[in-house]
Amino acid sequence: MKLRMLLPALLLAGCASTAAPPGTQVAGERLQQAVVPGTTTKAQLLATFGPTKNVVFDSGYEAWVYQSPAGGGRFAEFVVLIDPAGIVARTRTRAPALP
Secondary structure, three states, X not given: OHHHHHHHHHHHHHHHOOOOOOOOEOOHHHHHHHOOOXXXXXXXXXXXXXXXXXXXXXXXXXXEEEEEEOOOOOEEEEEEXXXXXXXXXXXXXXXXXXX
């Protein structure tokens, strides 16, 4: 009986403390310094920041999105466009939405 009550509590505790995936949240300054269009590779992004949210297009391009804490529970977005050869083509920073 005690085990049946303990298991749901442990599962809920695990959900409540689950952190964001590695690399998803990174300081904006660190991203801007480390990611250089035309130079930085997809492998370097993975090694430096870990996996993050991404979209793969039929053309072979990929868009990766990292978040940077902006205070007040808000986040700026740092979008990285990776070309089919695995090289960063462009980056863009989007300011956090106003509350």
